[in-house]
Amino acid sequence: MMNQKSQSRWVKWRWPILLIVILGLYLFQLPYYYSQPGDALVLDDVITVEGADEETDGSFMLTTIRMGKANLFFYAWAQFSPYRILHPESQLRFENETDEDYQHRQLMMMTDSQEVAKIVAYEQADKQVSYQYFGVLVTTLIEGMPANEVLEVGDRIKAVNGVSINTAEELIDLLAGYSKGETVKLEIERNEETTIVTVGFSSFPEEMNAPSDRVGIGIQAPVTDREVTFDPDVHIDTSQIGGPSAGLMFSLEIYDQLTEGNLTKGNLVAGTGTIREDGTVGRIGGAGQKVVAADRAGAAYFLAPFEEGAANSNYEEAMLAAEDIGTEMEIIPINNFEEAIAFLDSL
Template identity: 40%
Template sequence: MAIQTRGAWRSWLTGGILFVAAFVILFMVPVPYYIVQPGSALEVRPMIQVEDASNHEKGTFYMTTVSMREGNVVGYLASQVDSRLELVPKKDVLGQNGDPKRYQHVQEEIMRQSQYNAVLAAYREAGRPVEEKLLGVEVFRVLDGMPAAKVLKQGDIIQEADDRKIESAEELLAYLADKKPGERVRLVISRGGDKKEQELELASLAKSGGEDRPGIGIEPVTLRRVEAQPKVTIHADEIGGPSAGLMFSLEILNQLGDQDLTDGLRVAGTGTISPEGKVGQIGGIQHKILAAEKENADIFFVPADQGEQDSNEKKAKTTARKIGSDMAIVPVRTLKEAVQYLKEQEVAGRAS
């Protein structure tokens, strides 16, 4: 009898070890992919507050997101049979740096810039007072092994280059593009409120894995301040990326006006926005269509395909057709086009 008990115990132990091993392999062993899938359709109104706004929305504006998590064996296998799951190589997401925290930090900065653009686009469309003040170029990151690593720090603000006033990252890059590796450039920077002069020798950015062109070895961000009347605030929590720009602009514009653009409709969408109100392409459009469909959206604004490389409009319509959605897929090139479409829907609704 004791022998049988010992044998049963060994069987249980072997089974337990095999179960733990299988669990570890399936759920704990990483694969070199991220798994991307539909995220959420989030109400924009709670995120944005225009001072003294009195316009009450009958409907809702939604921004759409994708969900992204590190892949494991289970996720990899599931993606082979579930079309909602997309495998994206980690290197395509994280770049050469390969740091997830760094990636999230970058996405949050991109979101911040997108919010500035959304305010500018909306207030200009509404004809309301708004001013953009360019304050210089912030050093967002210093690249290892490049000239800047010796003299610049994250958070430094570059204000001049060789006695030339620098107000934006584009100006700095354009100025350096005319030089050659080995040439020197003198920068005036602000660090903690103190002005300093630093001289650097340019090097090829290929040394840090970039293009073969001259640079000092930083990731630059235009430091700017947007002042609008009435004042507007945006709180998007930890959401990153630029793709909520269009929907932010629509919500701001709706709060600025006395006409409810939603007119009782559930309006979802995506797209980057420029300060001039131009709508740009984004990633993961098929997942965002599914997120909007789950929220029973009536309309989905998608960036219109304009160039040979553009595919948002095509993929959005294909996805909607595959899932049998009756959601209106509306391609737009500008904020103005989106506003005009909504106004036309209101007129059509009154006529019917």
Template identity: 45%
Template sequence: MRKKHYLRFLIIAGIFFVASSFYYLPYYVSKPGMAKELAPIIEVENGNGEKGSFMLTTIRMGKANIYAYTIAKFSKYQEIYPVEEVRSKDETDEEYNVRQLHMMEGSKTNAIEVAYKKANIPVKFRFNGVYVLQVIPNMPAEGKLKPGDRVTRIDGKEFESMDQFIDYIGVKKPGDKVEVTYERDGQSHTVSLAVQTFSKDKNKVGIGIGLVDDKQIEVHPKVTIDSEEIGGPSAGTMFSLEIYNQLTKTDLTKGYQIAGTGTISPDGTVGRIGGIEQKIVAADKAGAEIFFAPEEKGVSDSNYKMAVKTAKDIGTSMKIVPIETFDDAVAYLEKLKMKK
């Protein structure tokens, strides 16, 4: 009899555990991710090899159930974020993921531009349309367009920038219809939508999408970056270093395992990222010897200062190097002695 009660208890407890694990709190939890070598995922046509390696670093971010939240509360290198600090207002999970992947695409484009210009190789851009990041509820595009669609024409007309798209729609009157041609999963579609005023700004009309320019960089030699499902812009700096290293004869790695993080702007400026502490942990576990961190002009809570603090806390011998620009990183590596 006692065995039956015990078995019943275990079954009920198991059901409760499984059910409660699918109940998500209004928080996200981030934790150290991985440090991944870039040479296998970046290929410059006829590019040069390297003795060491450049590595991107990641964090793992996910919605928090009660167990993940509790573990994070008592873990030094896990962080808890309210939903509103991660997703924009009214942004769905799908829209958030699309935004992250598009930011990754932007970081790739910027990295290629910076690296090729540094190598004195010309770059060109081709405009592909506008990329749908978000569909606003209760607006004409709801149920018709979705995040990830690429709008290529309006009323049969092509345009050369997001601004031209906005200007064309902006002169319409509420109720006017426009033919929107868009691409989804490689297929072209056209839908008729009536423009409408925005609830938060009655002086503006639109179809109700958050959008950004979708442009493609064209370079020779060709370069491919297979970032898989990694999202966000924080790998930009390390992308640019790997690409530049393959474009030039001198191996900037000098045989070292070099990790780092930071967004990259078209002018080569390195920007702040989130989760620097967790990325230091990930890089150390992967055996990185050097880590590039955004200095941010020396502000008190800069990525660099937080990286130095974390490196000291975990007792790593990894050298933390502050950088403001892509050129700073290259200059440091050019002076670095070859590893014995």
């Protein structure tokens, strides 16, 4: 038994000790990221097309997930809901990538997504878009793959096997169809000097969970380096939101401001999905979590990538989440920008 003196000492120190233990548990980070449903952001608050009429009824909304490094508290908290998810760090971060590098990569993808969304909207609305291309920027190199040996972040790729390229999509298309052990010649610009380098193909690292028969040179998230001007001018302010998953919703809001009428018909329309310059809507992460965010914001419709009916598509994931939470919000399958416009016109 404690004597009175020992007991008094314990009473005196127990709260500071407990506070230190709690602080230690909170600060001790695990090799995981933790995510949960985020917000639904009204896009006419952050997108402004010069000369566009302000609409008072209905809104397009992008949906987000909240993500950060996991500690023991978040690890435990994630066990109590299917919408609080743990992601192994190796699935999201490259080896030796710093927090600043990771955030920079996310913001670069967001910037590229915004530009593509503007292009899709302006071309669909028959508005003026002017381009000046400079090549494709290398933003991320994958450790252990061939490109990491000969390329540097910041290199500008100008041609593949003598074929000039302007966009990241063209680069990806020209690098498709190769086998392990084959090589390509890349014309690159580095420090204002142009040179030719030979790069091989290899399998992707196991932690990237790529198909076993898929090969590549080891460039991730290349960015089209160009100067694009729009008439009328358009401005997007999304602060520190990162990643490319708002492309579809950006393009719809911009198109709505560029054209007559109100695409939303007075509804709150949320959604997610990347977008390519040809209007194709692509897969994103966290579709179920974004359905929860949209439902909390009172959205009537949620647009989700259908992926041409692929198994385990974002649309399927969104439908499962909608059924699970019992929302009245309708989940709409979308393959491309034209389908999204057709659906909105039908409201």
